[in-house]
Amino acid sequence: MSHSREEHLWIPESDLDGMSVDTLSVRAGQIRTGQLEHSDAIFPTSSFVYGSAAQAAARFGGEEAGNIYSRFTNPTVQAFEGRIAAMEGGEKAVATASGMAAILSTCMSLLKTGDHVVCSRGVFGTTNVLFQKYMARFGVETTFVSLTEVDEWQAAIRPETRMLFIETPSNPLCEVADVKALAALAHGNDALLVVDNCFCTPILQRPLELGADLVIHSATKYLDGQGRCVGGVVVGPAKYLDEVYGFIRSAGPTMSPFNAWVFQKGLETLPIRMRAHCDNALELAKWLESQPSVEKVFYAGLESHPQHELAKQQQSGFGGMVSFMVKGGREQAWRFIDGTRMISITANLGDVKTTITHPATTTHGRLAPEDKAKAGITENLIRLSVGIEAIDDLKTDLARGFQALED
Numbered sequence: 001m002s003h004s005r006e007e008h009l010w011i012p013e014s015d016l017d018g019m020s021v022d023t024l025s026v027r028a029g030q031i032r033t034g035q036l037e038h039s040d041a042i043f044p045t046s047s048f049v050y051g052s053a054a055q056a057a058a059r060f061g062g063e064e065a066g067n068i069y070s071r072f073t074n075p076t077v078q079a080f081e082g083r084i085a086a087m088e089g090g091e092k093a094v095a096t097a098s099g100m101a102a103i104l105s106t107c108m109s110l111l112k113t114g115d116h117v118v119c120s121r122g123v124f125g126t127t128n129v130l131f132q133k134y135m136a137r138f139g140v141e142t143t144f145v146s147l148t149e150v151d152e153w154q155a156a157i158r159p160e161t162r163m164l165f166i167e168t169p170s171n172p173l174c175e176v177a178d179v180k181a182l183a184a185l186a187h188g189n190d191a192l193l194v195v196d197n198c199f200c201t202p203i204l205q206r207p208l209e210l211g212a213d214l215v216i217h218s219a220t221k222y223l224d225g226q227g228r229c230v231g232g233v234v235v236g237p238a239k240y241l242d243e244v245y246g247f248i249r250s251a252g253p254t255m256s257p258f259n260a261w262v263f264q265k266g267l268e269t270l271p272i273r274m275r276a277h278c279d280n281a282l283e284l285a286k287w288l289e290s291q292p293s294v295e296k297v298f299y300a301g302l303e304s305h306p307q308h309e310l311a312k313q314q315q316s317g318f319g320g321m322v323s324f325m326v327k328g329g330r331e332q333a334w335r336f337i338d339g340t341r342m343i344s345i346t347a348n349l350g351d352v353k354t355t356i357t358h359p360a361t362t363t364h365g366r367l368a369p370e371d372k373a374k375a376g377i378t379e380n381l382i383r384l385s386v387g388i389e390a391i392d393d394l395k396t397d398l399a400r401g402f403q404a405l406e407d
C-alpha cells in the first residue's frame with residue numbers, strides 16, 4: 001500500500017501531535033524540495049520569482065500564499081520556525097536577527113506609549129538597558145522587581161501594566177521564578193507573561209505549558225550550541241505572533257537563511273547536549289561548593305539553592321549555567337579567570353565549550369552601580385557556562401584557577 005506524505009513536508013504536521021520533544025528536535029518543520037534531499041536544504045535568496053505578472057500581483061495582494069522577499073519569509077527560516085514552535089508547544093514562531101531583536105520586536109509589536117512593564121531585576125544586562133533606556137524613550141516605563149518575590153510583582157502592577165518579563169533561571173545568578181504564579185498574576189491584570197527561556201531551552205522547560213504567553217530565545221546560545229551564529233526567536237499563539245511578524249516584516253530584524261540553517265541543525269542535537277550540560281554542571285556545582293576559596297555557588301540543582309524544589313517541579317533538568325563567588329573581590333575573580341587555560345574567556349554561553357565570564361565588567365558592565373548591587377552582580381562573581389568536555393578535564397582547569405589564588 002502506498003503511503004502519501006503532505007507535499008514538501010518531511011513529517012506531516014498532523015503526525016507531530018504527541019511526539020516527544022526529542023523527536024521534534026530532529027523531525028519537525030523540515031521542508032523538502034523536489035530534489036528529495038535528506039538533510040535540510042538552504043535557500044540563500046533575497047527574493048523569489050513568479051510565473052507571470054498576474055501571479056506577482058496575487059502574491060503581493062495576499063490572494064496567493066507564497067514567498068515574495070526574504071525580509072518577509074524564507075523557506076529555511078520557516079523550517080527553523082516550524083521546528084522550534086513544535087518543540088516549545090507554540091502555535092507559531094518568528095525568527096529574528098538576534099535574541100535582543102526578538103525582545104525588541106515583541107515589545108514594539110505588543111506595547112504602546114503609556115504602557116507599563118514589570119521586569120525581573122536579574123535579566124541579561126542588555127535586556128535591562130533596552131527597557132530602561134530605549135523603551136522608556138517611547139513612553140513605556142519599566143519597574144524592576146525581584147524575580148522570586150511574587151508580592152513585589154503584585155505591588156508593582158499598575159492599571160497600565162501590559163507585560164511581565166522574566167528570565168528563568170536568571171542570568172547569572174540562576175534564580176528561579178514561579179512561572180505559574182506570575183502567569184496567573186499577569187492574566188488577572190490583563191497583561192502578558194513573556195519568558196526568556198534561553199537557559200533551559202524547551203528540553204528542560206516549556207513555559208507555554210506553565211501558562212506563559214510568549215517564549216523568547218537568544219538562539220545564539222544553546223539552540224546553536226556551537227557558538228557560530230547570532231539569532232533569536234519568539235514563540236506563542238498566532239494572535240501575538242502575527243503582530244510580531246508584522247513588525248519584523250516592516251522594521252527588518254529578520255533572521256538570515258544561513259543562520260536559520262545552522263540553528264535548524266543545532267536543534268537536532270539539543271536534547272543530548274542539554275543532558276550533557278546538566279550532568280557536568282551539577283557535578284561542577286557540587287565540587288565548587290566544597291572548595292575553600294569559594295564563598296557561594298549559585299545553581300538550582302544544589303539542595304542549598306533557595307528555589308531548588310520549584311526548579312524540580314517546573315524544569316526537567318537544572319541547566320548548564322553555574323555562577324560562584326570567590327572569596328575576595330575583583331582582583332581575586334580576575335586572577336581565578338586568568339589562571340584557567342582551557343576554558344574560554346568569553347561572554348557567550350550555551351556552547352559545547354565551557355566558557356568563563358566576569359559579569360560585573362562584561363555582560364552586566366553597563367548597569368549603574370546601584371542596579372548592579374540590586375541584581376546581585378558583585379565583583380567577586382564568576383559565571384561558568386559549563387560545556388560538554390570531560391568533567392575531570394574541567395576540574396583540572398578550574399583547579400588552576402584556585403591555584404592562582406594561592407600564588
Ligand SMILES: Cc1ncc(COP(=O)(O)O)c(C=O)c1O
Nearest residue numbers: 098099100124171198218220231
Ligand atoms: C538570557 C539572554 N537573553 C537574551 C540575550 C540576547 O541575545 P543575543 O545576544 O542573541 O541578542 C542574551 C545574550 O547573552 C541572554 O543571555
